[in-house]
Amino acid sequence: MLVVKKFGGSSIADKDHIFNVAARCIEDYEKGNEVIVVLSAMGKTTDGLIAKAHEINPKPSKRELDMLLATGEQISVALLAMAMDALGVPAVSLNAAQVAMRTTSRYGRAKLKRIDTERIRNELDARKIVIVTGFQGINKYDDVTTLGRGGSDTTAVALAAALHADKCEIYTDVDGVYTADPHIVPNARKLTEVSYDEMLEFASLGAKVLHNRSVEMAKKYGVQLVVLSSLTRAEGTVVKEETKVERMLVSGVAADKNVARISVIGVKNEPGIAFKIFNLLARRQINVDIIIQSIGREERKDISFTVAKTDLADAMDLLNENKEMISAQEITNEENVAKISIIGAGMTGNPGVAAKMFEALASAHVNIKMIATSEIRITVLIDEADVNRAMRSVHDAFDLAD
Amino acid sequence: MLVVKKFGGSSIADKDHIFNVAARCIEDYEKGNEVIVVLSAMGKTTDGLIAKAHEINPKPSKRELDMLLATGEQISVALLAMAMDALGVPAVSLNAAQVAMRTTSRYGRAKLKRIDTERIRNELDARKIVIVTGFQGINKYDDVTTLGRGGSDTTAVALAAALHADKCEIYTDVDGVYTADPHIVPNARKLTEVSYDEMLEFASLGAKVLHNRSVEMAKKYGVQLVVLSSLTRAEGTVVKEETKVERMLVSGVAADKNVARISVIGVKNEPGIAFKIFNLLARRQINVDIIIQSIGREERKDISFTVAKTDLADAMDLLNENKEMISAQEITNEENVAKISIIGAGMTGNPGVAAKMFEALASAHVNIKMIATSEIRITVLIDEADVNRAMRSVHDAFDLAD
Numbered sequence: 071m072l073v074v075k076k077f078g079g080s081s082i083a084d085k086d087h088i089f090n091v092a093a094r095c096i097e098d099y100e101k102g103n104e105v106i107v108v109l110s111a112m113g114k115t116t117d118g119l120i121a122k123a124h125e126i127n128p129k130p131s132k133r134e135l136d137m138l139l140a141t142g143e144q145i146s147v148a149l150l151a152m153a154m155d156a157l158g159v160p161a162v163s164l165n166a167a168q169v170a171m172r173t174t175s176r177y178g179r180a181k182l183k184r185i186d187t188e189r190i191r192n193e194l195d196a197r198k199i200v201i202v203t204g205f206q207g208i209n210k211y212d213d214v215t216t217l218g219r220g221g222s223d224t225t226a227v228a229l230a231a232a233l234h235a236d237k238c239e240i241y242t243d244v245d246g247v248y249t250a251d252p253h254i255v256p257n258a259r260k261l262t263e264v265s266y267d268e269m270l271e272f273a274s275l276g277a278k279v280l281h282n283r284s285v286e287m288a289k290k291y292g293v294q295l296v297v298l299s300s301l302t303r304a305e306g307t308v309v310k311e312e313t314k315v316e317r318m319l320v321s322g323v324a325a326d327k328n329v330a331r332i333s334v335i336g337v338k339n340e341p342g343i344a345f346k347i348f349n350l351l352a353r354r355q356i357n358v359d360i361i362i363q364s365i366g367r368e369e370r371k372d373i374s375f376t377v378a379k380t381d382l383a384d385a386m387d388l389l390n391e392n393k394e395m396i397s398a399q400e401i402t403n404e405e406n407v408a409k410i411s412i413i414g415a416g417m418t419g420n421p422g423v424a425a426k427m428f429e430a431l432a433s434a435h436v437n438i439k440m441i442a443t444s445e446i447r448i449t450v451l452i453d454e455a456d457v458n459r460a461m462r463s464v465h466d467a468f469d470l471a472d
Numbered sequence: 473m474l475v476v477k478k479f480g481g482s483s484i485a486d487k488d489h490i491f492n493v494a495a496r497c498i499e500d501y502e503k504g505n506e507v508i509v510v511l512s513a514m515g516k517t518t519d520g521l522i523a524k525a526h527e528i529n530p531k532p533s534k535r536e537l538d539m540l541l542a543t544g545e546q547i548s549v550a551l552l553a554m555a556m557d558a559l560g561v562p563a564v565s566l567n568a569a570q571v572a573m574r575t576t577s578r579y580g581r582a583k584l585k586r587i588d589t590e591r592i593r594n595e596l597d598a599r600k601i602v603i604v605t606g607f608q609g610i611n612k613y614d615d616v617t618t619l620g621r622g623g624s625d626t627t628a629v630a631l632a633a634a635l636h637a638d639k640c641e642i643y644t645d646v647d648g649v650y651t652a653d654p655h656i657v658p659n660a661r662k663l664t665e666v667s668y669d670e671m672l673e674f675a676s677l678g679a680k681v682l683h684n685r686s687v688e689m690a691k692k693y694g695v696q697l698v699v700l701s702s703l704t705r706a707e708g709t710v711v712k713e714e715t716k717v718e719r720m721l722v723s724g725v726a727a728d729k730n731v732a733r734i735s736v737i738g739v740k741n742e743p744g745i746a747f748k749i750f751n752l753l754a755r756r757q758i759n760v761d762i763i764i765q766s767i768g769r770e771e772r773k774d775i776s777f778t779v780a781k782t783d784l785a786d787a788m789d790l791l792n793e794n795k796e797m798i799s800a801q802e803i804t805n806e807e808n809v810a811k812i813s814i815i816g817a818g819m820t821g822n823p824g825v826a827a828k829m830f831e832a833l834a835s836a837h838v839n840i841k842m843i844a845t846s847e848i849r850i851t852v853l854i855d856e857a858d859v860n861r862a863m864r865s866v867h868d869a870f871d872l873a874d
Contacts, residue, residue: 085527119547125487127554134557137565138550141543145521148540152529155536163539167569168614189614212570212591 076108076226081300083113092153108226111142132177143203161199173207180215185232220281231291245299246307249322249470257471320414336399360442411449430467478510478628483702485515494555510628513544534579545605563601575609582617587634622683633693647701648709651724651872659873722816738801762844813851832869
């Protein structure tokens, strides 16, 4: 069996953690499996390097920043190879150029295009554990690129797809996917299985277990993912195609506090205004989530939407600069908001799910500001202060507890 | 004019130093010159990485150690490029793979074989300052190698040779080559010019200004070197082919405390014994310097030689393990010794130079333990405690002071 195992920065933060990871990889190897390991940078290394860059240049060139950041994973892979060697198991570390992991040219947010498998295949055939730098690639100029946040997960899934791995294990600091954040909902239950689509909704809603890009790629190439902890022996959650015949209506509840609402008030009620607004934001790489447009009764209408809190200042600047072009009378925003969502492949065609959620929120005295739905998700925008109460109430209402 | 400028770790230890280096490079660039910069790892980065490796594995694989260490220079080059960008000058950093700097396969002590100049040439043509990682290369497996101590000097000279640079400036923490170490001989004088051969003798004797390999390469390819300080505007010392018609008998005095004496006592007085001893040491990569063999009068003779202090323990172990094979009755060693040497292309065919040196030592009550000479050098082994007194006395005897 060929297994890809990905470990994040906190799993390899120091010597003890590195040997723990080495031991777990060797366990698999000694069962006769072929093992590929993908690593992030150790602990807070990446943040430290970014701070160093900003000390030199508050707006460092993205090419040079990628050149700098890529050293973080290279340190990780070399040290893990040394640890495995110390434990008597042959291992080899490879950086993105050595693999090679070919990406698009775009620094800081490159996309994987093509992975050469020959070098890795040769090292596996020589019965070595192959340790690959996550998060990075090289572009057509042979320059170093990075894949952006969640990039190491994407590297792992891409390698699993390219080498037809039997599974791709993503080790994190939680031991699986839960029906809700256990810090907020203490009786949350770990899911043994979740579909790609459900996982995508969990990820996009800030569950922070897996990055969306990696789940999308896993779905596209049919890579079976397992989310589990590097520190416990708990079984983890399998992410794969929907298989269960009967299943839960709702799989879980997710919250996302990295959200802010913007309202563009009194724009002209004519075609093209919404396009102008969202095109502006898209060109600045600002993602927009829930969108609500008031029904235009007269000459003017209002458009409200949510963006990540971290994008709020940028978005407000941009809209204010273009206030005339988008014909807005006023632009307001609200920061103390949050989204909570219920997710479940089983809710399709099951009427009454939304009503049940709204009932649970009402009984907890939570006011709903905006609503958005997809096939397998219902999201509401509420006051940030109400999040924990709302989560618990909804979690109870759908009987998700252990 | 094309200039290669090499800066060591202490020259780029922090933000202020990095901007100082950036400014000096930009000065050249703005005169219309083409500028290539070669950097070592910042400050004590390499030592820190080695410590990390040893924490994981006391005997790390050399391949993985090179993979780890190479990150040090990559951090340097990215940060300097950011600094130049902050100062408004276009710059691009390149690691060994990007250049590409092709080396032999041997990790930790690789030798440069071939440098592709296309990428660098293109970047220079685009009027960018090109910043290259020193000390490292890639071998035929595309694996990262390092060149060993002094490797960044070698990188700089090799680039200067490959790109036909007009000069190669090596910035260090001293501002040139002196007639003696100014810490020991306060009235030592800076040389404006020194020949490659003299520089080789200075380097091999621990003057620590330039690494031998880089000087040898500079001599082979006729690269004009300049040794100067990154912190002052002093003119530095030019290292080039002998040009002066008349010149000083002796250019300088050098000391080397990293030396120990080993005596192999009572070996059989028959052919092949010396070969056996030195072949043993060579195969373990231990360099031997001064060698003295007693005149074999009867069945037995003694062979004494010096090694680096850092190799003493290894050498003693090896010789004791093979005591019978080399037919030794006893193996002794002495650690508290040092070499001092006078160097000068002018001493060839000038009788009396050695006598003058020995007279100076005698008048300073310094006992001579061993003597070795070359065409342009006379070296004596003395007690380590006598070094400073001996240096000053010899320096005075040859009128080297300012």
